[in-house]
Amino acid sequence: MLVPLSASQSVSEPDWEQFLQETAAMIVQEQSPKRLMEVRARLYELMVHCIPPDVIFKGLLRExxxxxxxxxxxxxxxxxxxxxxxxxxxxKHIYHLEAFVAKFMARYKRFLDENMMDM
Known part of the structure; x- marks a missing residue:
């Protein structure tokens, strides 16, 4: 027997979305070659679990x-x-995802450095 959903009932996020959010947080926390390699491994992990690259890309951008x-x-x-x-x-989708992350890391690091100089 199916139980109807109520308005106050919360819907839990899939594990892969939480994993993607954690990956985005890792990118923002540190911008280094070591971190880029860790993020690449996480992106590859998502792809291995059949998450489409365009979905990964859009979710990462959103975060x-x-x-x-x-x-x-x-x-x-x-x-x-x-x-x-x-x-x-x-x-080779992983190359494009990784290149985007590297570009973001470089731009975000420059943004942080410029803001620190202004203070």
């Missing part, structure tokens, strides 16, 4: 944008469009 100011959001969105286009054209 990363939450940590940006308006100028950085604009730059990130433009970069994301280019990398997503390449992802759709290419066959």
């Amino acid at each position: 990363l944008i939450r940590n940006c100011d308006s100028q950085l959001k604009s730059d990130l969105t433009a970069e994301a469009a280019a990398y997503e286009h390449r992802l759709n054209l290419g066959s």
Whole structure:
């Protein structure tokens, strides 16, 4: 017998979405080659579990944008469009995902450094 859903009932997120959120948090916490390799392994782990690369890309972008100011959001969105286009054209999806993360890390690190200099 099926029990109907109530308005107050919460829907839990799938494990892979939580994993993706943790991955985005890792990217924001530290921008280093070591962290990039850790993130690459996590992205590959998602792909191995049959999460489509475009879903990974969009979810990652959604999570990363939450940590940006308006100028950085604009730059990130433009970069994301280019990398997503390449992802759709290419066959080695992990390369495009990793390149996007590397680009974001470099841009975010520069953003943090500039803000620290202003203070």
